[in-house]
Amino acid sequence: MAIEILPARLANQIAAGEVVERPASVVKELVENSLDSGATKIQIDIERGGHKLIRIRDNGSGIIKEELTLALSRHATSKLKTLDDLENIISLGFRGEALASISSVSRLTLSSKPEAQETAWQAFAEGRDMAVQVQPTSHPNGTTVEVKDLFFNTPARRKFLRTEKTEFAHIDELVKRIALSRFDVAFTLTHNGKVVRQYRSNGSVEANIQRVAQVAGKAFLEQAAFLESGTDGLTLFGWLMPVGTSGTTQYTYVNGRMMRDKLIQHAIRQAYEEIAGSEEVPSFVLYLVLDPRQVDVNVHPAKHEVRFHQARLIHDFIVQAVKQVVSSEQHAFGEIATNAVAE
Ligand code: ADP
Ligand code: MG
16 A cells, blocks of 8 residues: 555544543543633533533633634644643643544534634534634633534444443543642533533632532541641642541542542552551542652643652652551541642
């Protein structure tokens, strides 16, 4: 066969294989874009588990008309210019792939209006070459991305979609995780026109505590111990349930990015094991904060994992910090915890 450059849509569809596994992955990418845009309100509307519609609306910076086409192109990003930026990345996105990928496996429209622009514009890509059409629309300040008929043109992927109920459960779980990454942002999740979750944000401690209870449950609020531990340039804080309880809220964040990081999970499991001698790990919500230069986030296309430069040190630090709190007298989710949520 002769060597040929792939048509844009096909190249994007191949790339989509890495980031767009299911409706929840679309929601993740789009909500992260909204967060990167400085939004304080994000509305997530889902129809039929995301099979039919995923719509994310935000009140963030918006995208100027002239850049709408670029935003839908592969390797187009406003978040990164040099390799040095990549080593010091603080935005959630940086690969410039999500919109192009999602758009190649669905019917995607991007509508936006920056505050300084008088009218709103809408863009969508069509055909083999993903030629982008731009037309006027009406939209308040901010951005809406509408994703219809996910995988309509990739039957092999569509076959892997589960029932609406299962796909929505994945979305719900994801939104819970994200909600605990940004207490300063309000999130609303609807399914088939009904409000399913509403995480308010008004800067008050009460609202933040209510959010933790909404996500992790009342028992968590009542029984979890508060942890706050720091050494030079490394801080760990959050809550851990006592030994002997069981739970499924096991959330970890690295510099505000939700993570299912193996090293952190291993450290937590080891700490509980050393204390209780059992493998069972209860619920926890933990935030690790360190110099972004100490973590490589460009390890996994969907950014589920990171690589720590000082892996051993961080692992042992977490084991010690968790052991200390879990084995000591239980502090209720008291005043000190409330203060942390308020930050
Ligand atoms: P990345 O997030 O890696 O930069 P994406 O494909 O997700 O790549 O988005 C491409 C670009 O489109 C972003 O860099 C950003 O400039 C712009 N963009 C996407 N979504 C939004 C949004 N909700 N609000 C403002 N700008 C956005
Ligand atoms: Mg992105």
